[in-house]
Amino acid sequence: MDAVPDVNSSGNISGIVRWIIKTSIGIILLALAMFISSGRLDWMMAWAFLGIVVIDNAILGIYASIKCPELLEERSRMKEGTKEWDKILAPLVALVVPIFIWIAAGLDYRFGWSPEIPVEIQVVFLAVALLGSLLTTWAMVTNRFFAPTVRIQDERGQTTVTSGPYRFVRHPGYLGVIIFDLATPVALGSFWAFIPALIVTILFFIRAFLEDDTLKNELPGYRDYAVKVRYRLIPGLW
Template sequence: MKELKMGRQSPNKHEISPGTRRAIISWIMQAALGMVGYSLVLVLVVGRWDWLWGWILIGALTAFMAAHPLILMPINPKLLAEREKGIGGKGTKVWDKWVASLAAGVFPIASWVVAGLDTRFHWSQTMHLACHLIGLVIMILGFVLFLWAMASNAFFSEGVRIQEERGHSVATRGPYRWLRHPGYVGAILSQLATPFLLGSVWAFLPTAASAALFILRTYLEDKTLMKELPGYQEYAKKTRYRLLPGVW
């Protein structure tokens, strides 16, 4: 889950090179295999097939991933190809490979595992239905904000890097009018919603770690952009807040 602050690009919507097409197909295949893998993880840890909230999580994640090509293919297919590179792309900051892997990979999956084991062995008390539903609503809001940020930023890459080859500029549209890192706000919201959706108090431990790392990533990325992205310092003077209006 990564967002570099860049602005308008004018990709040709109607021309997709063979390399871009291959990258898009690869992204779709990886996403599909990922959802199968996530489903198997949840089934194995909970020990049964009928975990309602686990399947609702899978459904929400599937819709979220399916929205990527639906949104990007009409407006910027090259961005989907860029995101296929993941955090291992050329030029990605070394520190980001570690931070992103933990924040968007290890700890979210750990929260699902913990929640599944909690459900299986009844470590914590059953949550009220309202808690599950609130978690689902917050998760969807987080996904929507993330997707809005992605649609508004032509350089919303997976890894923190300056994309000079793509003519990188500062994003000022959509949620970037109010926050410098709206995609991370969406990611944090969806992470913190997971324990409520899955009904596990213990799942707050890995989700809190994930949220803390996204905050650290915001700080480090912001410093990178201040130093390396032309126009970002001026943008930061106008858009003062990184994640939370009035606070930071």
């Protein structure tokens, strides 16, 4: 008797493959943006920065493939039910604006627009960027509903997540990305790269506000959770 194929398993596998392709393209675009704009390949901090991005995504990919493959399937593409406003915001914060951070840093490295930042300080901020990235990864592996766009995942039985970093702020994944993006300019030795970094930070605050309102109105249990965990992004402030 032939075995009945596991549809969910097959879907997860194809989703993992899509996530790997999507993530690989993102990393390649990051590398191209930095090295083409800088005009050279001997930019050591850019290689170190690229390395932490690769390592962090590898950690997420390996862990989620074993423990929560449906997370990678969910994150592999924009799905039906995505809020109309996030169809605009999600690409902006995920790639469009960040790529200008990397290009600005590369051009700055080529033309020397910014005052020289000591390597020791760049290394410290590289470590801060890594910590921010790991905070986002922690949020993702804690929350199997961590989608790339804002939508209510009724088909997956979405529930309110209150453990891990969600005990401290309601959107720890966004906080991690903000830390990463704001640390990147100094890590890459560019003050000019702060301009797009600040723009993407503002967009994340807007997105967090809109997502929070959506979850309060549409996700069971989230309004009670918001009473217990008061702050959206910054403990003690907002």
